[in-house]
Amino acid sequence: MADGCACDRHAHMYLTVEDALRRGLSVADPLTDTETLPLIDAIGRVLAQDCTSKVDMPAFDNSAMDGYAVRTCDLGNGPLFELPLAGRIAAGDSGAHDAPAGSALRIFTGAPVPPDFDAVVMQEDCDALIDGIRFSRRPKPGQHIRRAGEDLKADAPILRRGCEITAREVAALASAGYGEVTVYRKLKVTIFSTGSELKQPGETLGPGQIYNSNRYMLRALLDKPWIALTDKGPVEDNPAKLERVLREACDSADLIITTGGVSVGDEDHMPRVFGEIGGQVDVMKVAMKPGKPIMFGRRGNALYVGLPGNPVSAYVTWQIIGSQMMARRAGLHHASQTPQQAVLAEPLRRRSGRQEYRPVTIEGRTLDGTPRLRLMAPSYSGRVALLAQADGLAVIPAETEELSEGHGLTFLRF
Ligand code: AMP
Numbered sequence: 062m063a064d065g066c067a068c069d070r071h072a073h074m075y076l077t078v079e080d081a082l083r084r085g086l087s088v089a090d091p092l093t094d095t096e097t098l099p100l101i102d103a104i105g106r107v108l109a110q111d112c113t114s115k116v117d118m119p120a121f122d123n124s125a126m127d128g129y130a131v132r133t134c135d136l137g138n139g140p141l142f143e144l145p146l147a148g149r150i151a152a153g154d155s156g157a158h159d160a161p162a163g164s165a166l167r168i169f170t171g172a173p174v175p176p177d178f179d180a181v182v183m184q185e186d187c188d189a190l191i192d193g194i195r196f197s198r199r200p201k202p203g204q205h206i207r208r209a210g211e212d213l214k215a216d217a218p219i220l221r222r223g224c225e226i227t228a229r230e231v232a233a234l235a236s237a238g239y240g241e242v243t244v245y246r247k248l249k250v251t252i253f254s255t256g257s258e259l260k261q262p263g264e265t266l267g268p269g270q271i272y273n274s275n276r277y278m279l280r281a282l283l284d285k286p287w288i289a290l291t292d293k294g295p296v297e298d299n300p301a302k303l304e305r306v307l308r309e310a311c312d313s314a315d316l317i318i319t320t321g322g323v324s325v326g327d328e329d330h331m332p333r334v335f336g337e338i339g340g341q342v343d344v345m346k347v348a349m350k351p352g353k354p355i356m357f358g359r360r361g362n363a364l365y366v367g368l369p370g371n372p373v374s375a376y377v378t379w380q381i382i383g384s385q386m387m388a389r390r391a392g393l394h395h396a397s398q399t400p401q402q403a404v405l406a407e408p409l410r411r412r413s414g415r416q417e418y419r420p421v422t423i424e425g426r427t428l429d430g431t432p433r434l435r436l437m438a439p440s441y442s443g444r445v446a447l448l449a450q451a452d453g454l455a456v457i458p459a460e461t462e463e464l465s466e467g468h469g470l471t472f473l474r475f
C-alpha cells in the first residue's frame with residue numbers, strides 16, 4: 062500500500078477468477094475416445110459409461126448375524142423357546158437343507174437363509190444345549206435377514222460416467238458384477254519448464270541460477286493413472302528451441318502444460334511462439350493473487366495451458382484453473398475441490414482488488430470444530446517452501462480490505 066490506496070488500481074482491468082475459469086473451460090473439450098478394460102485395469106481411470114447393477118444386491122436372502130435360523134411359526138408361547146439343531150449353513154453354501162418342522166439351523170453371517178426360514182436369532186441371545194438351542198426373546202419375522210435386492214435392485218443406477226474409479230467406485234462396480242468397464246482413453250499430457258536460469262536439484266548452482274521446482278511439482282500433480290505423461294524437461298528461453306518443443310508437443314498431446322515465459326517481459330516467449338506455430342492464444346490477466354498471467358490456447362487437438370513461472374503462482378493457478386481445464390478434457394466431472402468453512406485466528410488487512418489464495422496454517426478449532434486459520438506471510442509469491450508448511454489456502458474475496466479475528470472464510474484444505 063505504498064501509494065496510500067487500499068486497492069489494486071489495475072484490478073478492474075483483469076478477469077475475475079470465475080470468468081477466467083469459465084473461459085478456460087470453454088476451450089477444454091472432453092475426450093471422446095474410449096476403451097474397454099478388465100475391471101482390475103480400470104482402477105484409477107475415468108469411467109466412460111453410466112453403470113447400473115447387473116444383479117440384485119444382495120443377490121439372495123442372507124443372514125446379517127452369526128446365529129440360528131428359525132421358522133417363527135414353530136415357536137410356542139414361551140417364555141422359553143427350545144429347538145433341536147438340524148443342520149448348518151455357512152457363507153458360500155447353497156442353503157439347501159432337510160431340517161424338519163420345529164428345528165433350527167446353525168447359520169453364519171452372509172450365508173443364504175432358506176426360503177422357508179423367516180428369522181435369525183443371534184447367537185449371543187441363545188444358550189447352546191447338547192443338540193439344540195434355547196432362547197427367551199421371541200424373534201420377529203424377518204429379523205436379522207438381509208433381503209435380496211434390499212440395498213439395490215438389478216438395473217438400478219450405481220455410477221455416472223465421468224467419475225474417477227477409485228477404491229469406492231471399483232468396489233461398487235465389482236459388487237454389481239462388472240468384469241470389464243469402458244473408460245476414456247488416457248489423456249496425453251506433455252510438460253516442460255521454460256527458463257534459462259533453471260538447474261536440476263542435485264546440480265551445483267552457478268551465478269543467476271535457481272533450482273527447477275515447477276517440473277517436480279507438475280510431475281507430482283500429474284501422477285495419475287488416467288494420464289500418459291511426456292516430460293520434455295527444462296527448455297531455455299530461446300524462441301527457436303521453444304518452438305521446436307512446442308510443435309512436437311502439439312503434434313502428439315491432448316494437453317500441454319508449461320511454466321514460465323507467459324508475462325510481458327522480453328524473455329516471455331510463449332504466447333508469441335505458440336501463435337507463430339499456428340496456435341490460437343488467449344493470455345488472461347486474472348484478478349487473483351498469486352498468479353496473474355495464465356495463458357491458454359489451442360492448436361489442432363492440443364490444448365495448451367501456460368502457467369506463470371513463479372512456483373507459488375504456478376501451483377495456485379493450476380489448482381484453481383488449470384486442473385479444472387485438465388479434468389474436463391479428460392472426461393471427469395466434479396473436479397473442483399469443495400471449500401471448507403473456517404474462521405480467522407487473527408485480523409487481516411490487505412489491498413482489495415484481487416481474489417487472494419493465502420497459505421494458512423490451522424491453529425486449533427472453535428467450540429463447534431471450525432478450523433481457526435493463521436495467515437502466512439503475504440509476500441510469498443516465490444516462496445514455495447511456505448506451501449509445504451501450510452495446511453491449505455484461505456480464499457479472500459477480491460473486494461475484501463479488512464477482516465476481524467473470528468471472521469468466517471472459505472478455505473481449501475491441502
Ligand atoms: P517467468 O514467469 O518465466 O517470468 O518466471 C517468474 C519467476 O519464476 C522467475 O523468478 C523465475 O526464475 C521463476 N521460475 C520460473 N520457472 C521456474 C521453475 N521451473 N522453478 C522455479 N522457479 C521458476
Ligand code: MG
Pocket residue numbers: 255256257298321322328370
Ligand atoms: Mg522465465
